[in-house]
Amino acid sequence: MQAIKKAISWKLFILSYLFVEGSCQDFGGGQTQFICTSVPKDVDICAATLQNSMPGENLKTTVMQLRETVLQQKETIMNQKETIRELTSKLTRCEGQSAPEPGPGGRRKETGTKNTMGDVSRGPSDTLAQLSQTLQSLKQRLENLEQFSRNNNSVQANSLKDLLQSKIDDLEKQVLSRVNSIEDGKPGMRNETEQRGRVESTLTSLHQRITDLEKGQKENRPLDKFQLTFPLRTNYMYAKVKKSLPEMYAFTVCMWLKSNASPGVGTPFSYAVPGQANELVLIEWGNNPMEILINDKVAKLPFIINDGKWHHICVTWTTRDGVWEAFQDGVMRGSGENLAPYHPIKPQGVLILGQEQDTLGGGFDATQAFVGDLANFHIWDRKLSIGEIYNLATCSSKAQIGNVFSWLESSIDIYGGASKWTFEACRQLN
Structure with missing residues (x-):
C-alpha cells in the first residue's frame, strides 16, 4: 500500500512540474502537448522527456561515448600520478641513501632488506x-x-x-x-x-x-707470488679457500694488506661454521676500529692500515683464558684476554677472503666488503713467537709458512671480478 502511494505521489509531482514549467519540446502544429511520464527520482525530468522524443539508439550511443571518455581521462590521471611517484622515488634514491648504523661488534643492524644491487647504496x-x-x-x-x-x-x-x-x-x-x-x-x-x-x-x-x-x-711466477685485488665494495667480489679449517685450540693468522678505503677497509677474511657465521672474522667496518671476532665475541685491535701502503699484520690467540696479541709490521701493538675463552675454533666451515658472511658461505653485504689488496695469507694452529712474526714482516729467510693454510694460487678460487696478479712482499720493503 505504501509503494502505491509513493508511485501516485511521484506522478502527481511530475505532472504539476510540467504544467508549471511548460513543455520540454514543442511537437509542432502550434499546439503544446504535455507528456506525463514517471521517472526515477535522480533523473533530470527534461532529459527523460527528450529521451522519449529522440531516437533511443542515438542517445544511448552518446551516453556510452561520454562515459568511456570520462573513464579514459580518469585512467590517464591515475597513470600520471603513478609516474610522478615513481620518478620521485628514483630521484630520491639517486640523491643518496644513508648506510645503516653499526650494531654491536661493528656489524650492521638488520633492517629486513638486503642490498641486491651489487654495489653499496651510494649517491x-x-x-x-x-x-x-x-x-x-x-x-x-x-x-x-x-x-x-x-x-x-x-x-x-x-x-x-x-x-x-x-x-x-x-x-x-x-x-x-x-x-x-x-x-x-x-x-x-x-x-x-x-x-x-x-x-x-x-x-x-x-x-x-x-x-x-x-x-x-x-707460467713465469711461483704459486705463492701473487696478490688478490678487490677494487670495489660489492656483495659479489670474493675469494674462497678450497679447504676448511681443522679444530683449533690456538691459532696465528698473518697477511699483507694494502687499502685506503674509508670508512673502514672492510672484511679481509671471515670463517663461518654451521650455526655460527662469526666463528672467526677480521673486520673494520664504518668508523669502528679493526676487530677480531671469535664465536661472535669481539676484541678491538690497534691497527691503523688504511693509508694506501702495504702493512703486515698478525693476530695470535689461545683458547686458554682467551689470550690474544696483535702485531703490525712486526711490532706488537696490543694484547688482551677473555676473548671467547675455552672455545675451540670449530672445523668443517667456509673460509672467505674479502667478504663477511651472514650465512654459511654467503649472505654478503657490500658495506662490509674488503676494498684493497691482500697477499701472503697464512694460518697456523699454534701461537707464533714474537721472533717468528718479525721474520715474516721483514721477509727473513727464516720465515715459515702456515701449517693449516698456506698462500698458494691453487688453494683459492676467485669470483665476481676479484683478480690475481704478481706480488713480491719483499720488494715493498726496499
Missing part, C-alpha cells in the same frame, strides 16, 4: 668516485702487463693492451658524461639504472680480458 658522487677508482686499478694492471709484454716481446699482449686501453678511455668518457649530467641539474637520472648497467657490464668485460691476459704471467 652519484660516490658512484663516480668508485668508478674512477676502478679505472685507476685497471690502468695499474695494464701498466704491469705492458712491462711484462716489453720483457717478453709479446705481440699478442701488446695488441690486447691497446684494445683494453681504448675501452678504458671510453669508460672515462662515460664517467665524464655522467658528471656533466649531474652538474646540469641531473636530467639524466631517469636512465641511471640503465647507464649503470652498461658501465658495470663493460667493467666486467674488462676485468675478464685483463685476467685472461694476466694468465700469461702465471
